[in-house]
Structures are given as structure tokens and as C-alpha cells.
Amino acid sequence: MDQTTTRVANAALRKLDNVSGATVLGCLMKRGYVHTWMEGVRPLASGRHLVGRAVTLRYLPARPDLQQRIARGAEGREFNETPRWDALERLGPGDVLVADAMGRSLTSTGGDVVYSRILTRGAAGLVTDGAVRDGHRVTAYGFPVFAGGSTPTVGEPFILPYSVNEPIQCGGVLVCPGDVLIGDEEGVVVLPAQLADEVADEAIEHEQMEEALLEHVMERRISPKTFYPFNDETRRIYEEWKERRGG
Numbered sequence: 001m002d003q004t005t006t007r008v009a010n011a012a013l014r015k016l017d018n019v020s021g022a023t024v025l026g027c028l029m030k031r032g033y034v035h036t037w038m039e040g041v042r043p044l045a046s047g048r049h050l051v052g053r054a055v056t057l058r059y060l061p062a063r064p065d066l067q068q069r070i071a072r073g074a075e076g077r078e079f080n081e082t083p084r085w086d087a088l089e090r091l092g093p094g095d096v097l098v099a100d101a102m103g104r105s106l107t108s109t110g111g112d113v114v115y116s117r118i119l120t121r122g123a124a125g126l127v128t129d130g131a132v133r134d135g136h137r138v139t140a141y142g143f144p145v146f147a148g149g150s151t152p153t154v155g156e157p158f159i160l161p162y163s164v165n166e167p168i169q170c171g172g173v174l175v176c177p178g179d180v181l182i183g184d185e186e187g188v189v190v191l192p193a194q195l196a197d198e199v200a201d202e203a204i205e206h207e208q209m210e211e212a213l214l215e216h217v218m219e220r221r222i223s224p225k226t227f228y229p230f231n232d233e234t235r236r237i238y239e240e241w242k243e244r245r246g247g
Contacts, residue, residue, distance in 0.1 A: 006178050006193035006194055007053065007178060007193075008053055008178065008180055008193050008196040008197075009197075010094055012180075012196045012197050012200050013051050013052065013053070013094055013180065015200035015201070015203075015204055016051045016180060016182055016191070016196070016200050016203070017049060017051045018204065018207075019182075019200070019203040019204060019206075019207055020182075020184055020186075020207070021037070021182045021183065021184050021186055021187065021188065021189040022186060022189075023203045023206055023207055024182050024189050024191055024199060024203050025037055025189050026206070027199045027202050027203050027206070028189070028191065028192075028195070028199065031195065033192065033195075035172070035173055035174075036173055036189050036190045036191070037171075037173065037187060037188070037189050037190075038127075038129065038146075038170055038171025038172065038173050038187055038188045038189075038190070039171050039172045039173075040103065040105055040129060040148050040171055040172075041127065041128070041129050041146050041147065041148060041170065041171040041187055041188050042146065042147070042148075042149075042187060043144065043145070043146050043183065043184075043185060043187075044132060044135050044138070044139050044145040044146070044147055044150060045139040045144075045145065046185060047185075048125075048143075048144040048145075048183075049144065049183065049184050050096065050124060050125045050127070050144035050146065050181060050182065050183030050184070050188070051124065051180065051181070051182055051183075052094050052095055052096035052123070052124030052125060052180065052181055053094055053095050053096065053124075053178050053179070053180060053181075053193070054095075054096055054098045054127075054175050054176070054177055054178060054179045054180070054181055054190075055087055055090050055091055055095050055096065055097055055098065055164070055165060055177065056087070056098050056099075056100070056164065056165055056166060056167070056168045056175055056176075056177050057083065057084060057087040057097060057098065057099045057100065057109075057161055057163075057164055057168075058083075058099075058100045058161075058162050058163045058164075058166060058168045059099065059100055059101045059102060059109065059130070059159040059160060059161055059162060060102075060159065060160055060162040061102075061158070061159060061160075062156060062157060062158055062159055062160045063160075066160055066162070067156075067160060070082050070083060070160060070161065070162060082160070082161050083161040083162055083163055083164050084109075084110065084114065084161035085117075086164045087099075087161070087164045087165075088114070088117040088118065088121065089117075089121075090164065090165065091117070091118060091121040091122075091123035092121060092122065092123060093122045093123065093124070094123075094124055095121075095123045095124060096123065096124050096125050096126065096127055096181045097118060097123065097125075097126050097127070097128075098127045098128070098168065098170050098175050098181060099126075099127070099128035099129075099130060099161075099170070100128075100129065100168035100169055100170050100175075101128055101129055101130025101131075101148070101155075101159055102129070102130075102159070103129045103130075103148070103171070103172070104129075104130050104131075104148070104158065104159060105129065105130065105131055105147075105148025105149050106131055106148070106149060106151055106153075107130050107131055107151070107153070107155045107158045107159055108130065108131050108132065108133040108151050108153055108154055108155035109128045109130040109131065109132065109147075109155055109159075110132065110133065110155070111132065111133030111134040111137070111138065112133070112134040112137035112138050112141075115132070115138045115141070115145075116141065118141070118143055119141045119142070119143060123143070124143065124144070125143045125144035125145060125146070125181075125183070126138070126143065126144070126145045126146070126147070127146045127147070127170060127181055127183065127188055128146070128147050128148065128170065129147075129148050129169075129170050129171045129172075130147065130148055130155065130159070131147055131148050131149045131150060131151040131153075131155075132145060132147045132149075132150055132151070133150075133151055133152065133153065133154065133155070134150075134152075135147070135149075135150025135151075136150070144183055146183045146187070146188050165177040170190075171187075171188065173190050174190070175190050176192070176193070178193040179191060179192055179193050180192075180193060180196050208238065208241075208242075209230060209234060209235075209238045211241075212237055212238045212240075212241030212242075213227050213234060213237055213238070215241065216237050216241075
């Protein structure tokens with residue numbers, strides 16, 4: 001069943017492009033969202049930051065009768081019009097394909113031919129707790145790829161794409177269609193869509209406060225311990241830091 005999603009504005013995505021997943025994770029934990037970091041999902045290429053809205057794809061264990069139900073293309077074609085293609089065609093700028101492969105980190109969810117569509121759709125990237133076939137070729141497209149690993153094998157004998165834009169799990173975390181994925185060197189954090197605006201603003205301020213505090217303690221060669229958790233003195237340092245920068 002297709003879900004009605006909250007569409008996070010591009011302006012909020014641009015704000016989140018400047019903050020780390022760790023900062024977003026901290027903001028979410030304060031709100032009681034304690035399971036938002038995907039386990040076992042890592043970047044296949046370093047130095048790439050991912051921010052985008054989730055288009056979700058759910059896989060199930062393969063079985064012949066399931067294959068017959070989901071394959072709607074001409075009999076015998078190598079690439080039938082399965083839910084995986086449906087998901088890819090829903091992608092646009094600012095969107096991320098998020099594939100639930102049930103944590104099968106050695107099982108392919110697609111390769112360079114399939115995931116070339118992410119590039120041609122202008123989408124933001126790929127996240128899966130399964131594997132990516134021809135991972136070196138997929139990362140060469142330039143968009144961020146976060147996965148359980150890379151593999152030379154084909155996935156269809158083991159898993160099959162089943163449904164699109166329903167709530168899924170990925171890396172042990174709930175992902176609803178439209179949620180925002182933030183990925184960096186430490187992995188992927190899921191930000192519920194309805195919290196994106198407020199968390200984006202809070203995360204930016206938090207990182208600026210840390211920058212101001214780090215500058216303060218490094219210049220004076222003092223311990224930061226009295227400024228954590230953030231308190232009135234931390235705020236004073238931050239406000240003076242902003243004033244010096246005309247902010």
C-alpha cells in the first residue's frame with residue numbers, strides 16, 4: 001500500500017547538508033528517537049555526504065511463486081518491470097533510494113546497470129543494508145552509496161523486490177517514505193520527515209556552538225569540561241563568537 005508522505009522542502013535539505021549525522025543523532029535522542037542509526041550500513045566510497053528524502057523499496061526472500069507474481073514484463077525478459085524499477089522511476093532530485101534487504105549484507109540489490117538510473121534521474125543517492133553488485137562502478141557514478149558491502153553475485157536467487165514506498169527497516173532502523181537520510185563517514189542516520197525543519201535548525205546551531213567552544217578552549221589551552229553539557233557560559237562564548245563574525 002502506497003503511503004502518504006510528508007515532503008521535506010529542499011531548503012531543509014540544504015541546511016542538513018552542512019551538518020553531521022552524529023549531530024542529528026544527538027538531536028533525535030533528546031526527543032526520544034534512540035534507534036535512528038543504521039547498523040552495518042557503511043559508505044562504499046569515502047568523502048561523500050548524503051542528504052535526501054527516502055523512496056523505499058522492500059525485498060523479500062525469493063520463491064518461484066513470488067517471482068511469478070511480481071514480474072509483470074514479457075515472459076523471458078532479463079529485466080522485467082518489477083517493483084525495483086517502480087522505485088527507481090519515482091526518484092527525483094533530492095530523493096534517495098532506500099532498499100530493505102533484510103540485512104543480507106552479501107546479497108546484491110542491484111548493480112551498475114540498474115543503479116545508473118539513480119544518476120539519470122538526478123537523485124541524491126542509494127542506501128541499502130544489502131550489497132551492491134559492481135560497487136566500484138556504481139560509486140564511479142559520483143553519487144553517495146551506503147550499503148552492507150559490495151559483491152560480484154546476483155541477488156535474485158536469494159531476494160526479490162516486493163513493494164515500494166511503504167515503511168521498511170534498513171540496518172535495523174525504521175524508514176518511512178519521505179524521511180530524510182543523512183549519511184557520512186560514520187554511516188546513515190534516519191531523520192523523521194516531520195522533524196526535519198526543527199532538527200536542521202537545532203543541528204546547525206549545535207555545530208556552530210561546538211566550533212565556537214573549540215576555538216575558545218584551543219586559544220586558551222584550557223579544558224572544555226566546564227562547558228559540557230552546554231550551559232550559560234557556553235552560550236555566552238557562542239554569542240560573542242557570532243558577534244565577531246557579524247552574525
